[in-house]
Amino acid sequence: MARRSDEAYVLRTQALGEADLIVTLLAEHAGRLRGVAASAKRSRRRFGGALDPMTRVRAAWSEREGRELHRIESLEPARSFSSMQSEPATQAACAVLAEIAGALASEEEPDPKGFRLLGAVLDALEGGLDPWVAVRYFEYWTLRLHGLLPDVSSCGACGAELRGAAGIPVEARGFALCAACERAAGGRRGTLSREDLEFLREAAARGPSEMATHREASRPGGALEALLRGAIEAFTERSFRAYRHLERATRAADRDPS
Ligand SMILES: [Zn+2]
Structure with missing residues (x-):
């Protein structure tokens, strides 16, 4: 041994x-x-x-x-x-992080960058970062570190350049599509807005605690969720349970802001 x-x-x-x-x-x-x-x-x-x-x-x-x-x-x-996890939404966000990290990390494969990412997001959560912003940031960088980040500058199906003046359609597995491929695919799960693209640009350059202004883009059910969570769940071929707990916990917190 x-x-x-x-x-x-x-x-x-x-x-x-x-x-x-x-x-x-x-x-x-x-x-x-x-x-x-x-x-x-x-x-x-x-x-x-x-x-x-x-x-x-x-x-x-x-x-x-x-x-x-x-x-x-x-x-x-x-x-x-x-102590921060006495807050149900923060606890649920931690459960999402754990589920993603556990599914994408490999045994016996050193991943100091993924390790540092988790530490940075936990620090930011402890500093009061919105749980959904923390989760979206973690999704973004986990995908990027594994070479899985969806490209939003070209269509995931045909490769055509996406200009996105009227928003970029995203389908459920996290592909950005052109209008023709979206019609062929039978619809979109969300539409990346300028704010969503801004999140992606800023996440690339900033630490998680500097992302506080991106609450709206990070919300559950938004296009970034379709893109980032969609790509993670498509790659791992599973749906993560902890997201539902986080949705419930943040809905409850919105109703009762005390
Ligand atoms: Zn296309």
């Missing part, structure tokens, strides 16, 4: 039998990894606050040859993001 350690974020925990937990981590150099934290369910003391979602930890684990589940030896909390 080889013993290894790395900086990591806790993406999720799942019960394993009576006493143990399976912990999914996004590690800076080891990529996504899953391990068993023995007795962590029965006694949380051994791992302290390190099991809360999105806690940044120093993780040590033993690799088991040919086994998918490693053995978690220790998790030392380095930074907690749990």
